[in-house]
Amino acid sequence: MVKTKDGGVAAFWDNTDVLNFCDICIKEIELGNRPTTHFNKEGWRNVMIKFEEMTGKKYDKVQLKNKWDHLKKEWKLWTDLKRGETGLGWNASRKTIDASDEWWDERLKVLFHLCLLTCFL
Template sequence: MSTSTVEVGGEKVKAMLDKRLIEIFCDICIKKILKGNRLDTHFTKDGWLKIMTNFEKETGKGFSQRQLKNRWDALKKEWKAWKKLKGEDTSLGWNPIKRTVYASDDWWESRLQVVPEA
């Protein structure tokens, strides 16, 4: 489970997103990028509005732009750590049942020493 926090009326409110919701969120964001709703590195205001609307329509869960942007930023940080961890290595496999990367314990041990944030 993944969370994003936003302050509402002086209270911090967490948006809880499980794997399924994160996948839906990412799919919606990718579609908006392909439709040109992202300028350079940031979504347009219209892009965020469409993301929020589509996310609520597909999941029945409404989150603020700030909550979804926090989630986007956190996912981007995780992706950058993964990219740095993976490096140029092409010998990794994929476990479709667990939906995880397959690599030897030695690979993980050596790479996590280089990229501890991963």
């Protein structure tokens, strides 16, 4: 068990937890509990309750929101990577983006330059 700075228990997410969390969030959005860009109080309460029922893990709103924010960043990266691109796919067995070596070389150059820029700002 890993403790957080405030003495709480750190959240541990396996693939099943992530899928369950996403399913719960989608249902709450469909129910109208995310009227803008964030869940309302009822939405977060429902997410916490349903997540505990499905997984047996009692995570608080902060832990769940941290996961939401992390997944959102990953989704944005994915959409940026494939923006305007054709011929990309998903390799289910390797769980990776399926693209040519040339495509990856170009994207890695861009990411390298972005990392260099942010290091010196």
